[in-house]
Amino acid sequence: MNDMRPAERAVTTKDIKFECRNCDVYYGDTHAIKDVSVDVEDKTVTAFIGPSGCGKSTFLRCLNRMNDTIDIARVEGTYLLDGEDIYDKRVDPVQLRAKVGMVFQKPNPFPKSIYDNVAYGPRIHGLAKNKSQLDEIVEKSLRRAAIWEEVKDRLAAPGTGLSGGQQQRLCIARAVATEPEVLLMDEPCSALDPIATSQVEELIDELRENYSVVIVTHSMQQAARVSQKTAFFHLGSLVEFGQTGQIFTNPKDPRTESYITGRIG
Numbered sequence: 001m002n003d004m005r006p007a008e009r010a011v012t013t014k015d016i017k018f019e020c021r022n023c024d025v026y027y028g029d030t031h032a033i034k035d036v037s038v039d040v041e042d043k044t045v046t047a048f049i050g051p052s053g054c055g056k057s058t059f060l061r062c063l064n065r066m067n068d069t070i071d072i073a074r075v076e077g078t079y080l081l082d083g084e085d086i087y088d089k090r091v092d093p094v095q096l097r098a099k100v101g102m103v104f105q106k107p108n109p110f111p112k113s114i115y116d117n118v119a120y121g122p123r124i125h126g127l128a129k130n131k132s133q134l135d136e137i138v139e140k141s142l143r144r145a146a147i148w149e150e151v152k153d154r155l156a157a158p159g160t161g162l163s164g165g166q167q168q169r170l171c172i173a174r175a176v177a178t179e180p181e182v183l184l185m186d187e188p189c190s191a192l193d194p195i196a197t198s199q200v201e202e203l204i205d206e207l208r209e210n211y212s213v214v215i216v217t218h219s220m221q222q223a224a225r226v227s228q229k230t231a232f233f234h235l236g237s238l239v240e241f242g243q244t245g246q247i248f249t250n251p252k253d254p255r256t257e258s259y260i261t262g263r264i265g
């Protein structure tokens with residue numbers, strides 16, 4: 001028996017963070033997500049790609065119950081985070097969103113100081129006992145988001161006064177300040193110039209050491225650069241899911257191939 005162990009270990013894949021099974025989403029009569037099942041690994045960047053309207057953002061929003069805020073949205077299926085059902089009635093969506101943070105397409109700092117943007121989550125979740133602990137969390141989060149050096153001398157200045165790329169990194173700092181386990185990013189670079197984009201991409205690569213990151217992107221180059229796993233969606237279905245290298249070099253489904261070679265989408 002013991003002889004088997006090393007071999008078993010060698011083929012063990014990373015821990016599964018999210019286990020999603022038979023997921024459907026409806027907006028009124030629109031069936032936006034159709035029977036999607038997928039495992040999202042820990043300490044991995046997973047990219048969701050596919051043509052406009054295929055359901056990437058909708059599925060991403062299921063992972064921290066952001067669709068709860070849309071009246072006509074109906075979410076079905078099983079979504080387990082570390083084995084726990086996130087749609088269980090006992091789960092508080094606000095607590096869930098601290099664990100499963102989100103960064104949006106357009107940088108959306110609060111109309112508050114740089115410091116208060118980052119301190120907001122830790123304050124409402126009571127993560128700091130005193131001011132010096134809060135200062136530490138703010139500094140650590142800004143460092144993790146690779147923006148500390150640029151803002152450390154103007155923490156009291158408004159977050160909205162930063163450049164677009166800096167604002168997006170501030171929003172990433174805000175998201176990591178609550179020590180999330182998963183970071184959802186919905187086209188986080190679409191409003192950024194190439195330099196800011198590459199800074200955020202480097203950051204995503206670093207964040208992977210501590211988090212499970214799921215990114216929706218329209219850029220196949222970006223998916224290829226930052227992710228280890230890629231999911232291709234088409235018309236609400238998950239067509240193909242696998243190692244990013246395999247999806248881009250040897251797709252199994254003709255629809256994936258058409259999309260990555262630019263024939264659909």
Ligand SMILES: Nc1ncnc2c1ncn2[C@@H]1O[C@H](COP(=O)(O)OP(=O)(O)OP(=O)(O)O)[C@@H](O)[C@H]1O
Nearest residue numbers: 027030032050051052053054055056057058059070
């Ligand atoms: N709030 C909403 N109310 C009604 N229908 C919606 C809503 N949000 C999305 N949809 C519909 O659900 C489907 C999937 O949309 P979704 O935004 O998830 O796609 P997407 O792949 O992220 O698209 P894009 O790449 O253009 O952002 C589309 O048909 C869209 O029109």
